[in-house]
Amino acid sequence: MGSHRPPPFSLRLTFEERAKIEADAAGMSLGGYIRSRLLDPDWIAPRRRGKFPVKDHRALAQLLAMLGQSRLANNVNQLAKAANTGSLPVTPETEEALLTAVHEVTRMRQLLIEALDLDARL
Template sequence: MRLTFEERAQLEQDAADMSLGAYIRERLFGEDAAPRKARSKSPVKDYEALGRVLGALGSSRLSSNLNQLAKAVNTGSLPVRPETESELREACAAVLVMREELLMALGRGIYCDEPGCEP
């Protein structure tokens, strides 16, 4: 909504100690206006889960190992042995666990990409 400087000043004066948005909503919808939910100052919902994720990242060599794997794949020098496949699967599982923990710490729930799935 575009207002002139004078219009906005008038609305702010009329709003007194109310926020401008709350004042406008009250004027538009009257006392039937549903109260707005306050936004959280912090996106973190679970500090313990966030600590677990950060601890796991700090104590792992995950980024270094993934970088080495990417280089080996790009050069074609990655030997595919059963132990290599097992290590790759373990690394993928660790990344997924950290991702789920991080999403839960941020209050986003467990991610899903299936149709109809709501986190």
């Protein structure tokens, strides 16, 4: 019989943990980076510049955390379905929810622009 490969190992990370590992990996595959860190803790990842190097890792981690904690996509989807079926009551609460969603998306966009240093490219 042929050799059997061991089953893959899965690891759940928070958005912040994953953002940090991706930043530390500097363009390497996450699996390769994690494997090298576990098996050779003194190894230092080579620094490579990607197409869009991250200027501010803290801002990017903050954005990813906001997205992880936010039910924004689900809430906007529910609002769109209600609007399409004609069952969306236009109340002060609905208006406030929509304005809050717009504000959150705008803030996330600004954080992403800052983290990726896109101001310099726009």
